[in-house]
Amino acid sequence: MNKEAKVADALPTEQKVFSEPTLRRLPLYHHYLKQLMADGVTSTSCPQIALALNLNPIQVKKDLECTALTGKPKVGYSVDELAGAIENFLGWNNTAEAFLIGAGHLGAALLGYQGFKDYGLDIIAAFDVDPAKIGTTINGKKIFPLKKFPELARRMGIKIGILTVPSAQAQELANLMVESGITAIWNFAPARISMPAGIAVQHENLASSLAVLSKKINKNNTEEFGHGQ
Amino acid sequence: MNKEAKVADALPTEQKVFSEPTLRRLPLYHHYLKQLMADGVTSTSCPQIALALNLNPIQVKKDLECTALTGKPKVGYSVDELAGAIENFLGWNNTAEAFLIGAGHLGAALLGYQGFKDYGLDIIAAFDVDPAKIGTTINGKKIFPLKKFPELARRMGIKIGILTVPSAQAQELANLMVESGITAIWNFAPARISMPAGIAVQHENLASSLAVLSKKINKNNTEEFGHGQ
DNA sequence: TAGATTGTTAATCGATTAACAATC
DNA sequence: TAGATTGTTAATCGATTAACAATC
Numbered sequence: 189m190n191k192e193a194k195v196a197d198a199l200p201t202e203q204k205v206f207s208e209p210t211l212r213r214l215p216l217y218h219h220y221l222k223q224l225m226a227d228g229v230t231s232t233s234c235p236q237i238a239l240a241l242n243l244n245p246i247q248v249k250k251d252l253e254c255t256a257l258t259g260k261p262k263v264g265y266s267v268d269e270l271a272g273a274i275e276n277f278l279g280w281n282n283t284a285e286a287f288l289i290g291a292g293h294l295g296a297a298l299l300g301y302q303g304f305k306d307y308g309l310d311i312i313a314a315f316d317v318d319p320a321k322i323g324t325t326i327n328g329k330k331i332f333p334l335k336k337f338p339e340l341a342r343r344m345g346i347k348i349g350i351l352t353v354p355s356a357q358a359q360e361l362a363n364l365m366v367e368s369g370i371t372a373i374w375n376f377a378p379a380r381i382s383m384p385a386g387i388a389v390q391h392e393n394l395a396s397s398l399a400v401l402s403k404k405i406n407k408n409n410t411e412e413f414g415h416g417q
Numbered sequence: 418m419n420k421e422a423k424v425a426d427a428l429p430t431e432q433k434v435f436s437e438p439t440l441r442r443l444p445l446y447h448h449y450l451k452q453l454m455a456d457g458v459t460s461t462s463c464p465q466i467a468l469a470l471n472l473n474p475i476q477v478k479k480d481l482e483c484t485a486l487t488g489k490p491k492v493g494y495s496v497d498e499l500a501g502a503i504e505n506f507l508g509w510n511n512t513a514e515a516f517l518i519g520a521g522h523l524g525a526a527l528l529g530y531q532g533f534k535d536y537g538l539d540i541i542a543a544f545d546v547d548p549a550k551i552g553t554t555i556n557g558k559k560i561f562p563l564k565k566f567p568e569l570a571r572r573m574g575i576k577i578g579i580l581t582v583p584s585a586q587a588q589e590l591a592n593l594m595v596e597s598g599i600t601a602i603w604n605f606a607p608a609r610i611s612m613p614a615g616i617a618v619q620h621e622n623l624a625s626s627l628a629v630l631s632k633k634i635n636k637n638n639t640e641e642f643g644h645g646q
Numbered sequence: 647t648a649g650a651t652t653g654t655t656a657a658t659c660g661a662t663t664a665a666c667a668a669t670c
Numbered sequence: 671t672a673g674a675t676t677g678t679t680a681a682t683c684g685a686t687t688a689a690c691a692a693t694c
Contacts, residue, residue, distance in 0.1 A: 235651075261651045261652045296526065382471055649694105665678100
């Protein structure tokens, strides 16, 4: 019995929750660890990771508590173990299957992105209402008519839905997903969708990111030239 | 002279900084205001916006301080004015031109996304090293050889660069952008890039979002079934 | 050993939320 | 007027950062 199991026995109900900023940083650490592995490096430390990613070393340490690994003072952690522990924590080693609705530009891009497999996600099919797209294959993934979604999702036990549709249709199609047994929705429409409790929703909003970038630009300009916006 | 100008005169150096979470919510408000406008609604309030977007009304009020608008007690704000003030604050009414490097799946999707114009961004050309892509047009945008980037960026005074390349090339091409006069980079590669001070960088990381979604799913499951992960 | 890093607890900082007077 | 919302200041909450003993 390993250490993790012992801790789990001792505290069966106490499950530490990690903040969203922490969760968002874990893939960055993992990416760096993979780089180290490719370079043949076998151990690393929080200060080293922090230096490479331009983060605070103590923050890195706090974040890595989620792995429940024990490091060696002065040495750090095994790169291999650490990468594996992050994958394990994020559930990247048991792949989940997903359906996508909306085979437009963005939908097609996601269908063609090979990296998702590494993150435990496999988009196995897409759905659309456009007769020109139905029956075709985009980036190796077959496009089905939207009306087949509920039946196929139920039959295949799909739990993750990806929404890449115009915002006007987002709420309606999210509802369809939930009625079809989907319990987690990754929403790329520039509109919030509201869902019943128990349904996980992750909003991806390019307008939000662009707003942050715009303001960063303004900030740099005003600092540089020394006057208000 | 309007109120904003007066405030700017009175406090020329004091420029209130708004938090990143606030900036990310502004486009959501704007989107809802546009909906109201389409429905012919002329005024709205923070509680109404909060209800529609499932947010805290006081948070909405705090966020809208960035507009420097004065609302009417019991009535709220003019939908039209509020939408305009947000556009103004985010700089969406003076369009900025951008170059994109990496005309793969994701790059093509961004080239084809019509919505950016509304957010003050115009991607006017893309660059790639693939001879099969160079000279072609993807979603109406011409693809140029990468080696033309510095000259064209300089000549056209382009300040925004969008990176949609594999992570192995991200840092190198970000450097090229900066050498070509780019001062803001929107990075879609799943790798952090480090930049000199004064260069604005916005990282877009699907792996991070997926990490958050995965954990939301786990959380719901453990709550539902009442045991640890 | 000396020194760097871990592990953990405490302090700080900033965002969110609450409180309340002013006002239409 | 009564009541809802604004504008603004204070309190809370949580994430980040600091401090420090333990240890290899």
